[in-house]
Amino acid sequence: MERSDRELLALIGKGDGQAKQAFAVRHLEWTIVYARKLGAGDAAEDVAHNVLLSMLLRPPVDLRNASARPYMITVIRREIWRVRGRVPLTLITGESCLDDMSAGGTSPTEAAARRQVLRSALRVIAELPTPRRHALALRETKGLTYAEVAAITGRNPSSVQSSHRRTLAWLRRKLVHRLQHENDD
Numbered sequence: 001m002e003r004s005d006r007e008l009l010a011l012i013g014k015g016d017g018q019a020k021q022a023f024a025v026r027h028l029e030w031t032i033v034y035a036r037k038l039g040a041g042d043a044a045e046d047v048a049h050n051v052l053l054s055m056l057l058r059p060p061v062d063l064r065n066a067s068a069r070p071y072m073i074t075v076i077r078r079e080i081w082r083v084r085g086r087v088p089l090t091l092i093t094g095e096s097c098l099d100d101m102s103a104g105g106t107s108p109t110e111a112a113a114r115r116q117v118l119r120s121a122l123r124v125i126a127e128l129p130t131p132r133r134h135a136l137a138l139r140e141t142k143g144l145t146y147a148e149v150a151a152i153t154g155r156n157p158s159s160v161q162s163s164h165r166r167t168l169a170w171l172r173r174k175l176v177h178r179l180q181h182e183n184d185d
Helices: 005-013 017-037 041-057 069-084 108-126 130-140 146-153 157-184
Strands: none
Touching: 005 017, 005 041, 017 041, 017 069, 041 069, 108 130, 108 157, 130 146, 130 157, 146 157
């Protein structure tokens, strides 16, 4: 009987080399294909290797499903953003057009508008209390799970998750308010 991803990751956490190999073989091709589907282009293989390496070195402890793929999709997206040198602001702003702040081929006016939004977002993030800003960075830029953030910060995973959701909602409201006031000036 074939083991589920959850079982393999539990064994990987205990240092089982055969489980690592089985997990990598099971997911390598799918990860490459999915990275290409999400726009990784020529970097798809590098993204896939980095994602699998991340999964093998720091297996998630709070998988909700027997399959790791829903979790891996998030890791793939974050790795693509990292490879491209982009900040995933969609989670903060709720605007999908803002995740590509450095897009080439845009007019100078559009580029200036993007820079203004990015500066505003960074100012709003800087207003967060240090513990919330630290947890946000761990979750959004490092791609850590709620359980991993909780272990680092010494908090309960469910409290980290609810605090994270409140932080994102506060950032969205604050950024919209700030951008409206900047546009009025």
